[in-house]
Amino acid sequence: MKIIDFRFRPSTPEAVRGMLAKGGVFSPMFELFKFADRAKPEPLEKIVADLERCGVVKGVVTGRDAETTYGLASSNPGILELMAAYPDLFIGFAGLDPHKGMDALATLADMVEKRGMRGAAIDPYLARIPASHAKYYPIYAKCCELEVPIVITTGPGTLVRGAVMDDAHPRHIDRVAADFPALKIIISHGGYPFVSDAIMVVHRNRNVYMDLAEYEEQPFSEGYIKAANTLIGDKILFASAAPFMDFQEQIALYRRLPFEPAVRENIMYNNAAGLLGL
Structure with missing residues (x-):
């Protein structure tokens, strides 16, 4: 079975060291979940070989820019390096900081038109403003102009x-979807813990998709599985959330979860392929 991983970052030694650096915005969360004990830093060549062995034909690498609020500089340069090293495997989505105004729009245009990225990525939780805030609307309009989708991260990182x-509640995305019906939106992390709300936002808006990254087995996650099999199986995307989660273990998990066979095939490849125009 071919697989598209819609939220992938390789666990290279450099990436893992960066994640485990003391004082980072996610440091308390990584300590709480003992990420250092389960991190598996490996050379990029080994990671790529494992992806190919597992049937992963594309990995979407979503950028992050939360420099204004948390001092997290843009990860776009690192994504460009991955794309250059493995252009047939990695697809970049440009991370954008809405507080940067017109500079964010210039970044998006440059990343898409000149650098080959295929979408945008924002994180309202880290930006400290909801997805329906006016500061995002020029970004959405630019995505429509460039005809690229946008990933909206909704996972409320612990601590x-x-x-x-x-700020990460999916109800804000419902308004965005109504205001920009031509914009393809991916709710990343399933809108957790607002499971029912996220499901209905996806169900009632033709232009909204969702991944469940990291929350497939959390409390109330059975709602995602039921919705996949009955309502939105054509709009859920596989996303491993590597390197915080092991992508090989996540693939094995999706083989075990009680999805209908046709739904599982859609989740693992078909839905993402259609969204990306592959």
Whole structure:
């Protein structure tokens, strides 16, 4: 079975060291979940070989830029390096900071038109403003102009200082979907813990998709499985959330979860392929 991983970052030694650096915005979360004990830093060549062995034909690498609020500089340069090294495997989505205004639009245009990226990525939780905030609307309009989708991260990272869960609530995405019906939106991390709300946002808006990265087995996650088999099986995307999660273990998990066979095939490849125009 061919697989498209819609949220993948390789666990290279450099990436793992960066994630485990003391004082980072996610450091308390990584310590709580003992990420250092389960991290598996490996050379990029080994990671790529494992992806190919597992049937992963594309990996979407979503960027992040939360420099204004948390001092997290853009990860776009590193994504460009991955794309250059393995252009047939990695697809980049440009991370954008909405507080940077017109500079964010210039970044998006450059990354898509000149550097070959295929979409945009924002994180309202880290930006500390909801997805329906006016600062995002020029970004959405630019995505429509460029005809590229946008990933909206909704996972409320644990123990992130100053961030509030409401900024990541999927109800804000419902308004964006109504205001920009031509914009293809991917809710990343399933809108957790607002499971029912996220499901309905995906169900009632033709232009909204969802991945379940990291939350497939959390409390109330059975709602995702039921919705996949009955309502939105053509709009859920496989996303491993590597390197925080082991992508090989995540693939094995999706083979075990009680998806209908046709739904599983859609989730693992077909839905993403259609969204990306492959």
